[in-house]
Amino acid sequence: MVYTLEQKTFLVESYLRSGTKVDGVRTYSVQNCIKDFRREFPKVVVSRQF
Template sequence: MFTQVHKTFMIESYLRNGREVEGEWQYFVSDCLEEFRNEFPNL
């Protein structure tokens, strides 16, 4: 089960990893998950 800290990290990571491509913002869940796994390796 994810704590509030985990959930907050996921949202912040998702937004932090957004990229602007031809005037549109794109968000990649895979980048977010990789960052999450690096931050919380024991989950």
Template sequence: MAISDQHKIFMVMSYYRNGVKEDGTWQYSIGLCMEEFREEFPDFAVEYTQFRQTLNVSSKNFQENGSVTRKAGSGRPKKRTPELIEEAREVMEETPGTSIRHLSQQLGLSVGTCNTLLKKDLHLFPYRLTSDNRLSSKS
């Protein structure tokens, strides 16, 4: 089960709440935080390594952004931009029989990206015309 934002918020709050100041430095316990998390969410199973990694990333995000979620636009950049989708639409309207390989060469994209673009964005699906060789009965 995926860890929700509600879980992440509770993790970070518990982590900082259980901190102890020793010799002028703060010491935080992941173990105490995990115990408190299991008491609050008894039906939610999470392994220690996944808990630790999520807590580290969430607390880092909280310190940098003031939120446990990622910054907007921090993911991988998309190749399927609206301009490329429109360009692919124009190519397919001009020559509907264009193969995905030729389309990828024209647009400068990979075959996989063009396939995804055609299916998900343009709702076009590849097919191949086949001839049906029927036997006719002699009269």
């Protein structure tokens, strides 16, 4: 699957927004990123290999 520039940008921004910092350690949620992407682009097939 080839994603558009808009979709790639959305994925990166969504991933970074999902970050939390606990005791100085940042963690990110790929699952939340994929959920956000599916809401924004419901007709696009999502692969975890982006």
